[in-house]
Amino acid sequence: MTEPPPVMVNAYDGSRADDLPPATRELIRRREHALGRAYRLFYDQPVSFTRAAGVHLYDAEGNAYLDAYNNVPSVGHCHPHVTQTVARQVATLNTHTRYLTDPVVSYAERLLATHDLAAAANAIFTCTGSEANDLALRIARHHTGAAGIVVTANAYHGVTAALAELSPSLGPNIPLAAHVRAVPAPAPGLDFTAAVTWAITDLRRHGHGFAAFLADSIFSSDGVRPDPAGYLAPVADAVHQAGGLYIADEVQAGFARTGTHMWGYQRHGLRPDIVTMGKPMGNGLPIAGLIARHDILDAFGRDVRYFNTFGGNPVSIAAAAAVLDILETDRLPVNAATTGAYLKDTIARLAAGTPLLGDVRGTGLYLGIDVNSPSTGEPSGRLASAIVNAMRERRVLISATGPHGSVLKIRPPLPFAPEHADQLGNVLADVLTAAGAAAGPAAW
């Protein structure tokens, strides 16, 4: 029998609070008192950091943790080019886009030049990926006059009211809206294009019309589904034939994470109508945004202005420009491709030797590894969580994803080097050995 889905993958649940140092327990108590229950911590034993650099986070005792999880500090934690640029800009000028400044225009030009849309495009800046996806929805509805949206079965696109109701991964307490259809995530043997086409037909039959297909180009929350490259191109054709927009959510896959391409949709050789971007854009400074076909945005901009007070502010833009600089100077796309391939091979070799690990998927520095119960062969979120926590105890940070929380998620900062891949591989091997040595699956 398949396990029930976890409330939140890799969440601290307090069951091992007695194992924590008193200072940690006290900070957690204060945190719960001040921030309340909507906040969740990671890990059975939460981690606490005081500084970071490159691919490492350090705790108060100076212990280094290898970061194989965080994609926000994409060019490396506290990269000096980012931190110096931010320090200079915040001391010079920080206003908004209703005054005329060159950097936001120059950055938009640079960003647009990295994309492949079917037509000329414009950029709009927000602060978060949620704001970018929420705005993309508004634009798609304005353009099509329709409400219908197609997403995948365990999609996550953000936390605004409009996005929560189309993000099934947030769980059954947040019902999907009437105008939303969730199709199965891409998988071997599934005709994904046919599933999307069926959903579009159904939306129309219910009178919602069809506004857009919205997909994370690497399907992170669906368990990481990158291959085969190109499989999304016919989906885009079907979406366009139905008169809807293809919105590529690049919050996870974008900014060269996949190694071979700057944007996940480019691996699939398709041309989206809107592309949303977020997390790694400013290496931790809040900036996100979208680009969209000029003809679509022009009509939206005529009827509906958009202003985001902090969106495209000079400090966030300075950080974002520094990120583009570093991707180039530090040759991070090439590193993502080569180190990513090396890491994938390393893990695939481990997976071949244990029934705990199944399929190893991924591209560049974004990997997903299925964890299965050795007794049943079924996906196991419980065992994935045990591996994630055992690695955390050995100071390597990863997490899990997928509808059952049963897929290990490995997504390090892009300067991750082969020696870091070796370290991760060795620690994972240790953890798997310990699992094998333990008295059967019950010990997990």
Add this chain to the structure above:
Amino acid sequence: MTEPPPVMVNAYDGSRADDLPPATRELIRRREHALGRAYRLFYDQPVSFTRAAGVHLYDAEGNAYLDAYNNVPSVGHCHPHVTQTVARQVATLNTHTRYLTDPVVSYAERLLATHDLAAAANAIFTCTGSEANDLALRIARHHTGAAGIVVTANAYHGVTAALAELSPSLGPNIPLAAHVRAVPAPAPGLDFTAAVTWAITDLRRHGHGFAAFLADSIFSSDGVRPDPAGYLAPVADAVHQAGGLYIADEVQAGFARTGTHMWGYQRHGLRPDIVTMGKPMGNGLPIAGLIARHDILDAFGRDVRYFNTFGGNPVSIAAAAAVLDILETDRLPVNAATTGAYLKDTIARLAAGTPLLGDVRGTGLYLGIDVNSPSTGEPSGRLASAIVNAMRERRVLISATGPHGSVLKIRPPLPFAPEHADQLGNVLADVLTAAGAAAGPAAW
């Protein structure tokens, strides 16, 4: 006859593009090409700045502009305590709230201590005021099981899909949702509490139920309506009696802008259920958030987790903590009260001498001044815009607001001193004299 409402108050419309320097024209051309039509610039002749300090912005030629408009750099542009704190933190650690760090907890404790809710409260951090208001809506709907929201006639609460449809000030191209009722803005002679009560009854009669009353505590987009202090207390009573939540939107009035109180709702002696905060919170670093009654948030947090990747990140929290420090060390609330009163008197004296200016409203460093047509006595957005642009030519930055764009909006950084009030008064007097000397209203 009343003028039609402006598409956007104080927007550049290109009609005077020929007057602009060639370099400015070229940057505007590139900007339109890259950012598109949804973006708007301020002023007939857009302004361009290269640095800022205190209450001044400087153009490339080194000319100082007196900033009497921007409330985001609330403790002063590029305040050294903020810039140094940010520079230090961005070089040390910038992660998220799923790791355990003390500063976000300590800041939440400090922030909560400034508020007066009816019960214990928790804080949640976002990046923008829009995200805070959108989340407040989600919480209110979860708590009440109802959809109905009451706002004011020209309210503005943000740009997400859910907020745009309850923000009438965005204009007729964005229809209000079926579950939204807009009541007239508070005004002398209006029984505002009765208007809100009527709207609640009407929402229920339509089957939407009543979730919340959502109001900017100073009613900025409705033309600035602070007085008399206390008039909102019976509204809160009526809202609570109807089983709904009172959401105080403090994005405009908060963080001591009103001088006498840290929060606008405190001037009215009421106890809200949720308070949303934004713009001045991090002096320009993107941070916003809400606090809400613990009993409300606890149920929401149990059923619906909330995570905002950049919300409450260490860099934004460091900036926000520095803002609280500076409010205290630089005695800015007292300054807002005293300089604000002095500025209001200065402008009231000018208003007494010209039919162009009518009622002068405001508290602390947030003022609204009615501009009327001398010939008809009606509110005039056209004349307000002419004053705003004439002051910009004399290097004093203000803007306009209200349903007709006919209310001058003055809202400077809080270190605004009496000599800055004098400068603003002198420039406004010049502008009014020039208007009087011109050949009748047509010259405007």
